[in-house]
Amino acid sequence: MLKIQHRNQIQSGFDQIKIVSDMSLKWDSRFKSNILNLNPKIHEKEIIVSPCADEHWISTDLFKFRIYAEQNNLHVIGICSKNQIPFFSLFCDDVVLVKSDQHWYDEDYSSNGVYHHFKNKTDIEHGSIRGDFKKILDEDVIAKFCYRKICILESSYDKFVSLNLPSDLIVVEFKESSVFPIQDVKNFTLKTVGLDRQFQKDLLKKTHHEDYMSIQILASTTLNWQYLCCGGSGNLMSVIPMKLLSLQDQTIDDSVENIVRSFAEIRYGNRKIPIINRYFVESSGLKGFFKEKEKEIQAASEYLSANKVPYNIFKETCFTN
Numbered sequence: 001m002l003k004i005q006h007r008n009q010i011q012s013g014f015d016q017i018k019i020v021s022d023m024s025l026k027w028d029s030r031f032k033s034n035i036l037n038l039n040p041k042i043h044e045k046e047i048i049v050s051p052c053a054d055e056h057w058i059s060t061d062l063f064k065f066r067i068y069a070e071q072n073n074l075h076v077i078g079i080c081s082k083n084q085i086p087f088f089s090l091f092c093d094d095v096v097l098v099k100s101d102q103h104w105y106d107e108d109y110s111s112n113g114v115y116h117h118f119k120n121k122t123d124i125e126h127g128s129i130r131g132d133f134k135k136i137l138d139e140d141v142i143a144k145f146c147y148r149k150i151c152i153l154e155s156s157y158d159k160f161v162s163l164n165l166p167s168d169l170i171v172v173e174f175k176e177s178s179v180f181p182i183q184d185v186k187n188f189t190l191k192t193v194g195l196d197r198q199f200q201k202d203l204l205k206k207t208h209h210e211d212y213m214s215i216q217i218l219a220s221t222t223l224n225w226q227y228l229c230c231g232g233s234g235n236l237m238s239v240i241p242m243k244l245l246s247l248q249d250q251t252i253d254d255s256v257e258n259i260v261r262s263f264a265e266i267r268y269g270n271r272k273i274p275i276i277n278r279y280f281v282e283s284s285g286l287k288g289f290f291k292e293k294e295k296e297i298q299a300a301s302e303y304l305s306a307n308k309v310p311y312n313i314f315k316e317t318c319f320t321n
Contacts, residue, residue: 014147014311015147015312017313018315020036021153021154036097038151041075045072047074048077048118050080059256061256062091064136066091067141078094079096079098080095080096081099081209082100082153083212085152096118138255138258138259142259150240152217156215159215160214163206165223170190170191170226170228171199171226171227172195172227173229173237177281180287180288181289185228185290213240226243226305227243227245229247230246230249231249234252245275248279257276260276269307270300
């Protein structure tokens with residue numbers, strides 16, 4: 001059993017995992033769905049968002065959005081699935097839960113998101129507002145979000161504890177269309193799991209879709225699961241507190257790379273982790289890339305294992321707005 005600390009024992013410079021009771025979920029007549037109030041409502045002006053409903057295209061710009069919302073006195077309401085609560089808790093004040101019926105790892109589909117039809121949503125991924133918050137300085141993001149505070153439901157935490165999962169794994173999160181990276185990792189001497197997605201499918205059988213992201217975060221934080229990512233998975237895992245060995249996607253820009261590397265420098269003392277590449281996942285430019293980097297990946301894995309980021313797990317009551 002992991003040790004859960006009292007709130008007044010929490011120190012700065014630690015990742016913080018807030019465990020909240022499932023009883024904190026309350027029916028909201030306005031949205032006709034359950035809602036989780038994460039922060040007290042101090043601003044009347046609201047913005048309703050739901051990024052990553054289709055794919056993870058926004059990455060560390062979500063941190064810039066959160067800073068922008070605070071600067072503009074916006075109360076952020078996120079629309080998401082139960083699985084996404086930890087992710088959305090990083091940039092939302094409230095989360096409205098909608099059902100998700102997805103079949104991850106069954107085909108070339110990696111989204112953790114969910115489609116919905118709520119009105120008055122603001123598109124912060126593709127809309128003009130992104131140009132506004134994109135102006136937020138990388139340095140402001142690095143200072144505020146290097147160590148993260150996320151919310152996990154108590155039922156998800158209890159499920160994680162009950163699974164008795166192994167430690168020290170390198171998990172591969174590649175799309176099936178990532179032909180060249182998959183071929184490279186097949187020829188690794190370094191031991192990995194998940195290349196054929198069977199590891200992920202087996203884990204999903206033991207748990208529920210709604211607990212999956214929480215279990216990934218807890219396993220990476222407390223059991224030293226490290227991730228090789230190619231595609232949208234890296235955009236997600238560069239935001240939530242996960243141990244990344246590689247980050248590969250064509251949407252990575254200079255800001256994302258600077259923030260991710262600066263996080264690593266502060267968190268681990270090594271700016272070179274993760275290995276970053278900006279090729280499209282199906283690009284021939286990736287041919288042989290991961291095989292060429294295998295020794296570097298192994299060294300990065302050993303470094304992360306030896307330089308673990310402190311974390312605190314604590315229980316806290318959510319607010320009622």
